[in-house]
Amino acid sequence: xxxxxxxxxxxxxxxxxxxxxxxxxxxxxxxxxxxxxxxxxxxxxxxxxxxxxxxxxxxxxxxxxxxxxxxxxxxxxxxxxxxxxxxxxxxxxxxxxxxxxxxxxxxxxxxxxxxxxxxxxxxxxxxxxxxxxxxxxxxxxxxxxxxxxxxxxxxxxxxxxxxxxxxxxxxxxxxxxxxxxxxxxxxxxxxxxxxxxxxxxxxx
Amino acid sequence: xxxxxxxxxxxxxxxxxxxxxxxxxxxxxxxxxxxxxxxxxxxxxxxxxxxxxxxxxxxxxxxxxxxxxxxxxxxxxxxxxxxxxxxxxxxxxxxxxxxxxxxxxxxxxxxxxxxxxxxxxx
Numbered sequence: 001x002x003x004x005x006x007x008x009x010x011x012x013x014x015x016x017x018x019x020x021x022x023x024x025x026x027x028x029x030x031x032x033x034x035x036x037x038x039x040x041x042x043x044x045x046x047x048x049x050x051x052x053x054x055x056x057x058x059x060x061x062x063x064x065x066x067x068x069x070x071x072x073x074x075x076x077x078x079x080x081x082x083x084x085x086x087x088x089x090x091x092x093x094x095x096x097x098x099x100x101x102x103x104x105x106x107x108x109x110x111x112x113x114x115x116x117x118x119x120x121x122x123x124x125x126x127x128x129x130x131x132x133x134x135x136x137x138x139x140x141x142x143x144x145x146x147x148x149x150x151x152x153x154x155x156x157x158x159x160x161x162x163x164x165x166x167x168x169x170x171x172x173x174x175x176x177x178x179x180x181x182x183x184x185x186x187x188x189x190x191x192x193x194x195x196x197x198x199x200x201x202x203x204x
Numbered sequence: 205x206x207x208x209x210x211x212x213x214x215x216x217x218x219x220x221x222x223x224x225x226x227x228x229x230x231x232x233x234x235x236x237x238x239x240x241x242x243x244x245x246x247x248x249x250x251x252x253x254x255x256x257x258x259x260x261x262x263x264x265x266x267x268x269x270x271x272x273x274x275x276x277x278x279x280x281x282x283x284x285x286x287x288x289x290x291x292x293x294x295x296x297x298x299x300x301x302x303x304x305x306x307x308x309x310x311x312x313x314x315x316x317x318x319x320x321x322x323x324x325x326x
Binding site for chain 2: 026029030032033034035036037039040041043059060061065066069070072077078080081
């Protein structure tokens with residue numbers, strides 16, 4: 001391998017090592033495209049020259065800046081194009097590995113989904129465990145009110161009373177599904193805000 | 205505000221303006237035929253004042269592809285290494301027309317707003 005090739009491979013290695021959160025086949029594709037660009041840009045007349053390689057790498061910019069543009073753009077694009085909650089969560093995991101904002105959005109979305117799923121579960125379990133499944137208000141020893149959503153297992157809490165009764169079935173389904181839809185929209189909204197507000201890196 | 209801050213705000217505006225236009229410039233460059241990255245760069249550089257860093261175009265192309273505005277294909281070349289060609293999809297054509305119309309409206313209203321500044325050199 002010539003000196004010039006070594007410099008190109010070293011640059012690509014630096015980009016590659018920073019392409020976290022992307023799928024392997026995307027990384028392979030990105031590196032192949034950049035290699036093709038550098039080689040052609042550096043060799044207008046056949047052999048790559050020292051000046052040609054320097055100019056090509058210089059024009060591409062800092063490997064870290066370049067990798068960051070890819071990661072943010074690809075990961076965010078994947079989040080934005082996800083429509084089902086499962087695919088959204090999958091792509092949010094990708095975003096969370098490269099950005100604190102992504103991690104926060106993932107945590108909030110995940111919590112919302114879990115709460116939504118609990119509401120749906122309670123509604124579905126009510127017909128099978130009418131005495132215990134439901135939304136219960138529990139009074140603790142300090143006489144403060146505590147709200148508790150109980151699933152249909154075990155015995156009914158002794159010191160509480162149930163809210164809604166059989167209304168929990170339509171209410172649970174409505175609130176649960178509503179929460180999931182709401183969290184999906186919220187996450188997508190966060191991504192679009194983030195994408196517009198994030199500071200632009202690199203020179204144009 | 206410090207003089208340096210003013211300068212950097214001005215630069216940021218210019219960067220954002222160029223970056224915002226780049227997406228439309230890429231879609232327009234691909235209007236007539238498929239091109240690979242370096243060709244797109246050369247076309248945009250020779251045709252306009254959009255001096256773009258070469259590093260900016262590839263992540264943007266990847267994003268346009270992820271959204272579905274362009275599709276790509278590897279093609280072997282005579283020079284010995286494969287090139288990744290990009291072509292507009294139907295959605296990309298639609299988007300390009302939409303953005304071009306938006307650009308026309310926007311630039312004509314900016315033209316009216318900027319009329320008092322015409323002819324004054326800095």
